[in-house]
Amino acid sequence: MTMTTTTTTPETKTVLVIGATGKQGRAFIRSLLFPPSTSTPSSPTTITPPPTKSENWHILALTRDASALPAQALLGEAKQHNATSKISLVEACLNTPSTLRAVFESHPNIYSVFVVLAYPGLGTPVIAQKEKAQGTLIADLAVEFGVKLFVYSSTIPIGPDPSDGIDESRKQKREVEHYIEDLGKKNPELKWIVIRPGFFYENLEGVFGAIGATMYRDGLKKETTLTMVASEDLGRVVAGLLQNPEPYINKFLCVTSGPMTMREVLDAHKRATGKPMPAAPGFLGWILLKINKGAQDLVREAEINHANRTSGRLPTFEEEVERAKSVCELQTYEQWKRALVSGECGVDELARSGSTDGRRASTSSWNNLSLMKLLTGRS
Template sequence: MHRPSDTDHREEATMTGHILITGAAGKTGGYAAKTLLNQGHHVRALVRRADERSERLAAVGAEIVVADLLDLDAVVKAADGIDAVYLAYPIAPRLIEASAILLQAAEENNVAAIVNMSQISARRDAVSNAARQHWIAERVLDHFTGAVVHLRPTFFAEWLTSFFDAATGQLRLPFEQARHAPIAAEDQGRVIAALVTDPTPYAGKILKLHGPVELNHQQIADAMTRTLGRPVTYVPISLDEFGRDLRKRGYDEHFVQHLLAVAVDYRNGIFAGTNDTVETITGRPPLTVEAFTERHF
C-alpha cells in the first residue's frame, strides 16, 4: 500500500475532512465532534455503546460506529477512508494495547494524523499507573509515520461539576492550597478540532493545556460563589478520606489509585501553570471558572 510522503500528509491534513473521533460520547470527544460537524467536516464517531449521547451526535450529522478500541479488526474498519484520528481512552486498564491497536489501524489505512489525549501527569516515573501508561502510550504512538500531537491537559473544569455537593455547597477535595488553571472540555474540543484538520504546525509536539487563570480551590470556590450568588466552600480533606469517598461512589481500584496519586502530584505542583495554547490554536481564549460556572451550574 502506498505510503504518502510528508508533503502528502500536509496536504491531506489541511485540505480534507474525514475525521475519526474515538471516545465520541465523552466530554472532549463530544465537543470535538460537534465543532468539526459545525465546520462542515465528515465525522465518524466511535462509541462503545449506542445510547442517548450517540443519538444526539447522529442527530447533528455524525456517522456512528459502535466498536471497542481493543478490537483490532473493528478499529481498522472504523479508520477506513479517514484522514485524521482523535484518540481518547478512559482511565481504565489496557490503554497501551488500545494505543497500539489505533496506531496499527492508522498505518493500515494511510491516516495522516493522530491527536492523542494524554495527561499532564504523564511521565516515566509517575506513581499513578494510569499516568505512567499514558507516557508509555505516547512513546508507542511516536512510532506513527504520520503526524502525532500529544495533549496534556491540567484538571478539567468539569471536576467542579463532579465533586461539588449542591446540598452542602462544598467542594471536598485533597488538594490543600496548591493551584491550577481549570480547562473546560469544550475548549479542549476546539483545540482537538483545529489539530485534526491542520496538525502540521504541532506535529511531534506535546502540548500542555491550561485555562486562563491559575487558582487554588479556595479561590475557585470564591469565583463560584460570586457567579452563583450563594456560598461555595472549599473543604480540604485527607487522601484517606478522598479514597473512601471515591470507593463509595463505586469507582474501581485502577481509577482510585490514579486519583490518589495525582492528588499528590497536584500538591507538588505538577498541575500548576497557565499558558495561551488554547487561544493560539483556536483564536479564542479558554473559559474562566466564572464563565464555566454560568454554563454548567
C-alpha cells in the same frame, strides 16, 4: 464566446473520533461541525472560537453500540443543527482488534483520528492496563491505513518520567504518548499531536462534583494548585488543530486555562453565582480521604504535580500551556461558570444538565464509582 465558470467545492476530510460519545469527543464534534454562536461579542464571557477553514468535515463517530442512548443523543444534536449528513456512527470494540480494523478497511481515506480512551475509574489497574494496548493498536492502524494526522488525548504529566504518578491509567497514557512519538520517528508520514487536558470544570458539578470539591478542599494543601479547563474549550482546541495543524505537528499541548488553588475556585464560583459552591458534609470528605485509596491517590497526585510544576521538574509545562492557548482562547473557571449559569450560547448543554454521557444527569456515579463504593473504600 461563452465563458464557463467552474465551481470548486472544499475537499471532504473524514475524521474518526474514538470516544465520540464522551465529554471530549462530543465537545470536539460540536466545535468542528456546529460551533456555538458568537452573536454577543460584547459579552465578557464570549470566547473566540478557532478560525474556520473551508474544508467539508465528515465525522466517523466510533461507538460500541450505535443504538445506545449516548450515540443516539449525538445524532440528535446533529439533527438540531442540520448536520446529520456530516456524522456517521461506526461500531467497534477497542478490545477486539478485528472490529477496529474493519472500520479502517471500510473507510480507507480517513484523514485524521482523534483518540480519547475511556477512563476506567479510580483504582482499576487491570482495566487501565488495556489502555496501552488500545492506544498502540489505534496508532499502528493509523500508520497502516495512511492517516495524515493523529491526535491523542492524554493527561497532564505528574512528573517528568512515564512511571511518575500513582493512577495506573495516567501511567498507561504516558506509555502511549511515547509509543506514538517513537512511531512517528519510524514513520515520518504520520503527523501526530498529543493534547494533555487538565481537570475538567464539569467534574465539580452535581452531587459527585460537590463530593470531589470537598475532597480537594479538605485534602489539598492551601497553596496546591489544580490545572483546570472546560471540556468545550478542549473541543475548540482540537478543532483548531485540525483546521491549522502545521504549527503543532509532533508537539505536546497542555490544555488548561491556568493552575488554581481550591480557594481560588471557591471564590470564583461565589463571584460567578453569588452563592458558595455546593459541598458535601465535612465528615464525608474526611471519611473519603481516610478509607478510599482511589481518592487518596487523586489528592497525592495533585500534590506531586504541583510540586513538580513549581520546582521546574516539568520544564516544558508553561510552553505547552501557551501552545494550547495559541490555538484559541480558553475560559477561566469564573467565565465558564458565569456562562453556565446565564445559559449563554457556547456552553455545553450536557454540562448545564450535569450529564456526562448524553443521558439525563445521574447522581449514582463519578469516575465510574458509586457512592457506596466511595464510602466503603472500594475503588
